[in-house]
Amino acid sequence: GNSVTQMEGPVTLSEEAFLTINCTYTATGYPSLFWYVQYPGEGLQLLLKATKADDKGSNKGFEATYRKETTSFHLEKGSVQVSDSAVYFCALSANNAGNMLTFGGGTRLMVKP
Amino acid sequence: NAGVTQTPKFQVLKTGQSMTLQCAQDMNHNSMYWYRQDPGMGLRLIYYSASEGTTDKGEVPNGYNVSRLNKREFSLRLESAAPSQTSVYFCASNRQEGSYNEQFFGPGTRLTVL
Numbered sequence: 001g002n003s004v005t006q007m008e009g010p011v012t013l014s015e016e017a018f019l020t021i022n023c024t025y026t027a028t029g030y031p032s033l034f035w036y037v038q039y040p041g042e043g044l045q046l047l048l049k050a051t052k053a054d055d056k057g058s059n060k061g062f063e064a065t066y067r068k069e070t071t072s073f074h075l076e077k078g079s080v081q082v083s084d085s086a087v088y089f090c091a092l093s094a095n096n097a098g099n100m101l102t103f104g105g106g107t108r109l110m111v112k113p
Numbered sequence: 114n115a116g117v118t119q120t121p122k123f124q125v126l127k128t129g130q131s132m133t134l135q136c137a138q139d140m141n142h143n144s145m146y147w148y149r150q151d152p153g154m155g156l157r158l159i160y161y162s163a164s165e166g167t168t169d170k171g172e173v174p175n176g177y178n179v180s181r182l183n184k185r186e187f188s189l190r191l192e193s194a195a196p197s198q199t200s201v202y203f204c205a206s207n208r209q210e211g212s213y214n215e216q217f218f219g220p221g222t223r224l225t226v227l
Binding site for chain 1: 117144146153154155156157158161163169171203205207209212214215216218219220221
């Protein structure tokens, strides 16, 4: 079956530090890959996505590249802000009929001023 | 445009009680989903509805039932709540345009079963 593994948190960084959150996946075929963000007390919001190998998704300074050879989709940001503190979820959709998502366990990011 | 709305926001039940979680979307999406979120486990799919009039089991359907009342509304029912169903429940709907897919999530319902 499909699965997503992401690094456990919490990840604690100082403002303006470089961020990497690792994500690897197992899936049949060619899934679409996503990063969702959940701010405290809210639902999930799509942060970025990539639909095929070597695609780079980017949004709000975050980016992730679909690496089929390493089955990875690591999230990066060059300079984090306090407002980036949230829980980040990596997910995949195996292009099934129901467009269902398989999520990783989530990584909590805490950015200190 | 309210997006995906859920009621209630919080609920406390005793073991064996029943309740229905309500979800509605105003984006005219065909597909809707119910997930539960537990610490360290991400979101797991309970049930989904690919279109009005159809429902299918997800990864963790036991102890739940759903109703796709119309295109807008998708409810989740716990007939006899158990402490293992203490969780945060999220409803979502899917926007599909050609090969583009994006799920939109509601704010969640935090359920505690004593």
